[in-house]
Amino acid sequence: MYSSNHRPSERRPMNVVQLQDRHEMRPEHDDGDGDAVTFCSTCAFSSACLAEGYDKSGLAELHCLVAHVGPLQAGEHVFREGEPFNAIAAVRGGTVKTYITDRDGNEQVLGFFLPGEVIGLNGIHDGRYPCNAVALDTVTLCRFSFPMMALLAQKMPGLQSQLFRLLSADINKAALLAGDHTADERMAAFLISLSRRYAARGFSARRFTLTMARTDIANYLRLAPETVSRVLKRFQADELLAVDRRDFNLLDLPRLEQLASVILR
Amino acid sequence: MYSSNHRPSERRPMNVVQLQDRHEMRPEHDDGDGDAVTFCSTCAFSSACLAEGYDKSGLAELHCLVAHVGPLQAGEHVFREGEPFNAIAAVRGGTVKTYITDRDGNEQVLGFFLPGEVIGLNGIHDGRYPCNAVALDTVTLCRFSFPMMALLAQKMPGLQSQLFRLLSADINKAALLAGDHTADERMAAFLISLSRRYAARGFSARRFTLTMARTDIANYLRLAPETVSRVLKRFQADELLAVDRRDFNLLDLPRLEQLASVILR
DNA sequence: CGTATGGTTGACCCCGCTCAATTGGTGTGG
DNA sequence: CCACACCAATTGAGCGGGGTCAACCATACG
Numbered sequence: 001m002y003s004s005n006h007r008p009s010e011r012r013p014m015n016v017v018q019l020q021d022r023h024e025m026r027p028e029h030d031d032g033d034g035d036a037v038t039f040c041s042t043c044a045f046s047s048a049c050l051a052e053g054y055d056k057s058g059l060a061e062l063h064c065l066v067a068h069v070g071p072l073q074a075g076e077h078v079f080r081e082g083e084p085f086n087a088i089a090a091v092r093g094g095t096v097k098t099y100i101t102d103r104d105g106n107e108q109v110l111g112f113f114l115p116g117e118v119i120g121l122n123g124i125h126d127g128r129y130p131c132n133a134v135a136l137d138t139v140t141l142c143r144f145s146f147p148m149m150a151l152l153a154q155k156m157p158g159l160q161s162q163l164f165r166l167l168s169a170d171i172n173k174a175a176l177l178a179g180d181h182t183a184d185e186r187m188a189a190f191l192i193s194l195s196r197r198y199a200a201r202g203f204s205a206r207r208f209t210l211t212m213a214r215t216d217i218a219n220y221l222r223l224a225p226e227t228v229s230r231v232l233k234r235f236q237a238d239e240l241l242a243v244d245r246r247d248f249n250l251l252d253l254p255r256l257e258q259l260a261s262v263i264l265r
Numbered sequence: 266m267y268s269s270n271h272r273p274s275e276r277r278p279m280n281v282v283q284l285q286d287r288h289e290m291r292p293e294h295d296d297g298d299g300d301a302v303t304f305c306s307t308c309a310f311s312s313a314c315l316a317e318g319y320d321k322s323g324l325a326e327l328h329c330l331v332a333h334v335g336p337l338q339a340g341e342h343v344f345r346e347g348e349p350f351n352a353i354a355a356v357r358g359g360t361v362k363t364y365i366t367d368r369d370g371n372e373q374v375l376g377f378f379l380p381g382e383v384i385g386l387n388g389i390h391d392g393r394y395p396c397n398a399v400a401l402d403t404v405t406l407c408r409f410s411f412p413m414m415a416l417l418a419q420k421m422p423g424l425q426s427q428l429f430r431l432l433s434a435d436i437n438k439a440a441l442l443a444g445d446h447t448a449d450e451r452m453a454a455f456l457i458s459l460s461r462r463y464a465a466r467g468f469s470a471r472r473f474t475l476t477m478a479r480t481d482i483a484n485y486l487r488l489a490p491e492t493v494s495r496v497l498k499r500f501q502a503d504e505l506l507a508v509d510r511r512d513f514n515l516l517d518l519p520r521l522e523q524l525a526s527v528i529l530r
Numbered sequence: 531c532g533t534a535t536g537g538t539t540g541a542c543c544c545c546g547c548t549c550a551a552t553t554g555g556t557g558t559g560g
Numbered sequence: 561c562c563a564c565a566c567c568a569a570t571t572g573a574g575c576g577g578g579g580t581c582a583a584c585c586a587t588a589c590g
Contacts, residue, residue: 102527103527121433121436122433122436122437125430125434125437126434150425153425154419154425157416161415164389164415165389167432168386168387168388168389168390168432169390170436171435171436171439174437174440174443175439175442178443179487215568215569222443222444223547224546224547225568225569225570226570226571227545229569229571230546245568245569265367448577479537490537491537491578492577492579493537494537495539510587
C-alpha cells in the first residue's frame with residue numbers, strides 16, 4: 001500500500017479561482033488571432049464549434065459564451081475541491097493535473113489534460129467540483145459557463161450529443177485505471193496514451209517532453225516513485241525507450257503497445 | 266497481481282439481446298400495476314418522470330418511450346460488449362453486473378446495479394456498449410431508447426440536466442475503485458456502499474442478502490477470492506459484521522464507515 | 531448417496547512499497 | 561567561477577500485503 005506524503009505542490013500561495021471570476025478573460029470573438037483556428041480544430045468541441053454549419057446562429061452563440069482564461073502559471077489552480085461548479089473548460093495550451101487529497105493530506109492524481117481536452121465535467125453531479133485542478137506549466141483555457149451551455153444544448157442537438165459523448169467517454173477513461181495491472185503495464189499504457197493524444201494533436205508520437213514530475217506520474221499510476229524509476233530504467237535497458245530527465249523517446253512503439261494493450265484495449 | 270481465470274458465468278447459452286429487440290416488452294402506460302409508483306419513486310429518473318408537474322406533456326412522452334424488459338433469469342445478458350448502443354435502462358428489480366473480458370478471457374467486473382440505478386450510459390461514447398451486462402438474479406428493466414430520450418431532453422430541461430448529472434456521477438463512481446487501498450478498506454467501502462444504496466431504497470441498511478458470488482465481489486474489488494474470505498473472517502472475528510453464506514449483518518456500522526471513509530469520503 | 535460448484539483454509543512466495551543513502555541538476559550568494 | 565543548498569530523481573536493502581497453488585469443506589442437486 002503506497003500513500004504519498006507529499007502535499008500538492010504549490011508554488012504560488014495566491015488562490016485565484018480562475019473559473020469563477022472574470023480576471024484575465026476576454027470574450028472569444030474579439031481576438032481574431034490566427035492560432036484560434038488551429039486550436040479549435042483539435043479541441044473537444046470542434047465538432048460542435050466548427051462542424052455545425054447548418055446552424056450558424058447557434059455557432060455564434062456558442063462562441064459568445066466562451067471566455068479565454070489565463071495564462072496561468074505552473075502551480076496556479078483552475079478550481080479547487082468543494083468550490084461551486086459553474087463552468088467547464090477546454091485546455092487551450094499547457095497541461096492541467098486534477099487530484100484529490102484525502103483526510104491525511106495524501107494527494108491522489110486523477111488525470112492529466114492536454115490541449116483540446118475538457119476539465120470539470122465531474123462537477124456537474126452535485127454542483128461542486130469534486131477535485132482540484134492545477135496548471136503544470138503555462139496554461140490557457142477556454143471557459144464555458146455550464147448553465148449557458150446546457151441552455152444552448154437545448155437548441156443545438158449536435159452540442160447536446162457532444163456533451164453526452166464527452167461525459168460518457170470520461171466514465172470509460174476513469175475505469176481504465178481501476179483494473180489491477182503490473183507496474184510495467186501501467187507505465188506502458190501511460191506512455192502510449194500520451195503518445196496517441198500528442199499524435200492526435202499533430203505532435204510527434206515518439207518524442208515528447210513531459211510536463212509532470214516523476215512523483216505525479218507515480219501517484220497517477222498508483223505506484224511508488226521508486227518503482228517508476230526502476231521501470232523506466234528497465235524499459236531503457238530493454239531498448240523500449242530512451243529517457244533523459246523529462247524528455248522521452250519511444251523507440252519500440254509496437255512492444256509498448258503490446259504491453260499497454262491489456263489496459264487500453 | 267491477481268487475474269481471474271474464470272470465464273463469465275453463463276447459465277443460458279441463448280444470447281438474447283434484450284435491449285435491442287422488442288420481445289417481452291410492454292409499453293409503460295398500458296400496465297397500471299400498483300408497484301410502478303413505488304418503483305418510480307426510487308428510480309434514477311424519478312425527478313424527471315414524476316417531479317416535472319410543470320410539463321405534463323413531456324412527462325407523458327417520457328412514459329411513452331419507456332418499455333419494460335424482462336423478467337430476465339440469472340445469467341441472461343442485457344447487452345454485450347461491442348453491440349450497437351441504442352438504449353439505456355433503469356434496473357426495476359434484481360441486480361445487474363457489468364464486466365469486460367480481456368484478451369486472455371479474464372473477467373473484470375465493473376459494477377453492480379441495484380433497482381433504480383441506470384446501466385448503459387458508458388455506451389454513448391462511441392455508439393457501442395464497451396462492456397457486458399448480465400442478470401445476477403431475476404431482473405426487470407425499464408428500457409429507454411437513447412435517441413428518443415435525447416430528443417425529448419431538448420424539450421425538457423429537467424430531463425437533460427438529470428442525464429448530465431447521471432453521467433457525471435458515473436465518472437466519479439468509476440474513479441473510486443481506481444485508488445490504491447487495502448483489502449480491508451475496499452471491502453468496507455463495498456459493504457457501506459451497498460448498505461447506503463439499499464437504505465435509500467427502503468431496505469435495511471444493516472441486513473441484506475447479496476446476489477453476487479464471492480468471486481464476483483473479489484473481482485470487482487480487484488482482490489483474490491481467498492483474500493475476500495480472509496477479510497470477511499477477520500471482520501467477523503472483530504465483530505464488525507456477521508456473515509452466513511450470502512446473508513450479511515453489519516454489526517458495527519460506525520467502524521465500517523470509518524474504514525470505508527478513505528474511499529467513499 | 532455421488533457429483534458439481536462455491537467457499538474456506540493453509541503454506542509459500544513475489545511484486546512492489548518502505549526506508550535510507552546517493553546522485554545530479556538548478557539556483558543563489560560570496 | 562566556485563561553494564553551498566535544495567529538491568527531484570535514482571539506487572540499494574529489506575520486508576510485508578496480498579496473490580498463487582493446492583487441499584479441504586459445505587451446501588445444492590440429480
